[in-house]
Structures are given as C-alpha cells and as structure tokens.
Amino acid sequence: MSDANVGTIAHNDIIAEEFQTHIRNLDRRNRMMQVAPIIVLVVIFIIFAIGAPGFISVKNFFNLLNQMSIPLIVATGITFVVLIGSIDLSVDGVMGLSGAMAGLLVLNDKTPFNLGFFGVIIAVLIAGLCGFVTGLISVKGKIPSFMVSFAMSSITYGFAMLSYGALPPIINDTSVRAIALTKIGNLPIFFYIAVVLFVVALIVQDKTATGKHIYAIGENESLAKISGVNVDKVKIAVFALAGLFVGVGGICGAAQLGRGDVSVGTGMVFPALAAVVVGGTSLAGGKGGVQRTLIGVLIITILNNGLVLIGANAYFKDGIVGIILIIAVVTTISRNSKMVAK
Template sequence: MNKKMLMKFKSIIGLVIFSLIISFLSPRFLTVSNILNVLRQTSINAIIAAGMTFVILTGGIDLSVGSVLAFCGAVSAYFISAGVNVFLAVMASLIIGALVGLFSGVMISKGKVQPFIATLVTMTVLRGATLVFTNGMPITLGSDKGAEFFSKIGGGYFLGIPIPVYLMTLVFIIAYYILTQTRLGRYVYALGGNEEASKLSGLNVSKIKLSVYAISGMLAAAAGIIITSRLSSANPNAGVGYELDAIAAVVLGGTSLAGGAGSILGTIIGALIIGILNNALNLLNVSSYYQMIAKGIVIAIAVLSDRKDK
C-alpha cells in the first residue's frame, strides 16, 4: 500500500524534493519575485501541456503546437496592429488554432494517418505559413489603446500576481472539469485505454479525436496570444521546440504515452518541474547547452519510471 501511494504521488514528491535541493543551491530561488517569475514562465508551457494531455490520453501526439503558437501569435499581432478590437482579435486567433487542430484531427481520424506524421505535416506547413504571413519579420503591436490593453494579457499583474498565472489556473480548472466530470472526459480515457473496445461499445471515435486535437490547437493559440502580448510583438520563429517541453511536462506528470492513464493535475506538476529546472539552471549560471542535456536526462528518467511502474 505504501509503495502504491508513493507511485501515485511520485510527481509531487519529486517536485518537492527538487525544489528543496535548488533552494539549498541558490538562496534566490525561494524569493517571492523568483517564484512569481517561475509561475509566469511556466504558464506558457503549462497551457500547451494541458491541451497535449487530452491528446496523449487518447494515445496520440501533437507536434504542431509550437507552430500553432507562432502562427496564431502572428495573427493576433496583425489584427491588433491593424486596430481590430482586442476581443475579436483574441477570439479569431483561438478559432484559427482550433481549426488547425481539427485539420490534424481529420487527417488522423478520417485519413487514418498516424498522429506523429499528421501533426508533423501540420507543424511543417504552418511554420512555413507563418514565415510567409510575416515575411520572416516580427510584427509589432503598435502603441494605441488597443495594443496597450492587449499587452496586459501577457505582461500585466492583478493583486501582484502575473495575469498569465490566472489564465493558466483557469485553463487547468476547466480541463480538470472536462476530464473528470463530463462524458467527453470519460470517452477520452476509454479511447486511450482501448480504441477497438471503444468502437465496439458505440463511441464515436472520430469525433473524440477531432475534439482533443481542436482543444490542443486552441490552447496552443492561447499560449501564442500570451507570448505575443508579453513581448508586444510576434516573432515568426516563436515556439520552436515547445512541443517537446509540453510532451515532457505531460510525461513527467505521470500520463502514459500509450494513453488511457494520467491526469491534468499531474501535468501541472510536470510543467512546474520543467519550469523550476529551467529557472534553477539559469540561477546557477549553467550554459544553455548543458540545460538541454539536463532536461533530456530528466525526461528519460520519467519515461523509464513510467515503464517500470507497468
């Protein structure tokens, strides 16, 4: 029983132990300003990872989230710089992100293309589309009232806490509710557990896959909006490698890459581990080259631990 409890809460235990080690190595780690900085930086990856959790729970994968982030961030910047209403600009970007996710979902559910290949195609096409759309140059927001209001989404504070942290919290509350309290959530787990059995039981497998990829695309777009808002510009090369960080957060949180097992609460823990790792390596002045190696080792340990549990 003790071993089962240990395995159930291994992500939280790992996060606590890791945080304690870093606090001893760097006195600046537990300062309020640094903790808020970690949460703000983690929010981007966490929001993307929330959508990735839905996909991985079905046994799929989404490699296109970084490109969706870049494209939708560029779209939102273009609309804001053109004087479009902030609400309309945000909604348009979110809808575009969902439609891109649907495109991947159609290739997977209707075209019977493997998720890895389908989302690789989407990633490549959309990265090129972003470069075409932006002419390979950043799009700045401008300095009018609309741009100033938009910039608060990613760069503003409320009660001393960065607004992206509130947005991250809202995303995870909604995702938790969907996965634990709705039929879609139950169907997602059922599909990941056994796709053939799900078909035989009458579940609309295609519809479920379309839904999860649309959710992933929309949340990647939301992350793109936040980054664009914070930087007051959209970089066509934004989001490169973000899909790997999102997958890492999901896996570190205990969600199985085979699908059918995991939780959205584990994902937020995994995202925090990735965020704290990046922050700790920066505080300790570790070269960015070694940071990639360290991140890879942590992911490898998480995957091996997942396989050992089975």
C-alpha cells in the same frame, strides 16, 4: 475421474492465485509510478532551496508562477492528446501562427486591421482549426498522429512566416499587450488565464462523460467503440481542443513579446510534452491527467529556474530536461503493450 478432479481444483486455485498476485504486482507498480513525479518535485525543490541562492524568495516565487503560465496552458491542452494515446508535435508551428495572426489582426504597424479582442479570438480559432485538421487527417486517414502533427507544425510555421513577410508586426494594441504587462497581485493576466483554462480542463476531464470517454479510448479503443462511443469524433475534438489551448499560449507569448512573431512557439513542443510525460501521463494513453501535467510543468519550470540561479550553462539545462524525460518514459511504459503513438 474423481481423484483427478480433486487434483485439478487445487491446480486451478494455485494458478488463479498466482495470476491474481501477478496482476496485483502490476497494479502496485502503477500506483508507485503515480507517486514518483511528486517525489521528484519535492527532491528538486529541496535541492534548489538549499543550493540555489535566491530560490526561496518572494520575488522568485512570483517569477516561477510567471514562467510556468504559458507552458501550463500548452501542456494542459496536449495532455488530452496524450491521454487518447496520440501525440501532438505541431505546437511550435501552431503557436507561432496564432501569435502571428494575432499580431496582424490587432492594431499593429503592418496591416490596417484593428480588430482588438475579436482579432485575438480569430487567431485562437485558427489554431483550433489547425488542431481539428490534424485530428481529422490522422483519425480518418488512419495516419499516425506524430507524422501528421509534425507536418502541421511545418505548414503552420511556413504560413506564419509568409503572412508577415520579413519582419513580424509590432503590436500596438495596449489592451492586448495588457495580457502580459498588466499585473494583478504581482502576476500578469496570462497567469490567471492559465489558471482558468486549467480549471476548465479539469472539469472536462473529471466532470463530463467525454472526459471519461477520452480515458476509455486511451485504455481500450475498440471497447469504447463497441460501447457506443463515437471514438473518431472524440479524438478529433481532442486535437481541436489542444489546438485552442496552444493558440491561447501563442497569444500570451505574442503579448509578452510585443510582436506577432512566429518565434513565440519555437522550442515549445519539447518542454510541453516533457511536462506531460514527466508528470506521469502515459504515452500509451489512458493514464494520467491534467493535474499530473501541473506537477510536470512545476518540475520543468523549477528545474529551469533553479539551474539558471546556480548559473548553469543553458545547453546543460536542456540536457538535464532531456535526461529526466527519458527516465520518465523508461520507468512508466509497460513493456508488454505496444508503444506506438496512434
């Protein structure tokens, strides 16, 4: 037996060493994936700086910051949903509903309400409520979030249309319009709203226990549960938080448009999710964060901006974003783990 033991200890070392190398390689690959979005950002920046006339200019610089503000607000909120391994497809409808509600509740040409900023807050809370309901149904009913949120998008879109009938309300409240029209240092107020919300999200993510619980749920839900985290509560809160962010995005859109039009949300879900994923937040949950979403939003915004400057066809532009999204997903998912949005 003693000879066999000598042999087995050696075996044990060989396979332990191999296994640890295997894990190290996986970790290294993960770390490389974290750098990839920054490289992409730098590369497209250089390409447009050389190839797109007017890309490097003070005017375009402010233009970019302006264009990225609303997508940043929405994508930041959605990031938390993706971090817990879920997905939120309700952006279009919820954003539209929040815009429509704001239009109807502030001074406008359709309703007698004139609630001013109180009306804006109600509209944001309604969006948060939509997120809460999506989370509640998805978590308690154990229904995949993509399905519930997709349905929620349709419900809220329909409800927004019904709320104002044929024509959307025109916003006459100048203080609400000021969110988009008043500029401080060449930038609209909603840019500063985006910055503040981003910082708030960063604090929630990095400075609170809940932020870490969100990461834990995305990585290993059952482990979080047996460690005493109220997983259901955190998940529902995340959906509600995303709803609030999307609601603010809707207000900013309506302020810019001057109408409480449901169309402020139309087509927003795709660039928002694309920004989250392209930035490097894993669709499987647990990896990434809002700082990565900032990079993703920059990539998507610069792409849009640069392609317009070189005079590319708008549909071509959408196609490019789609291709980049697929590349981002293909290179970041780990093929061993299950990739179903919970």
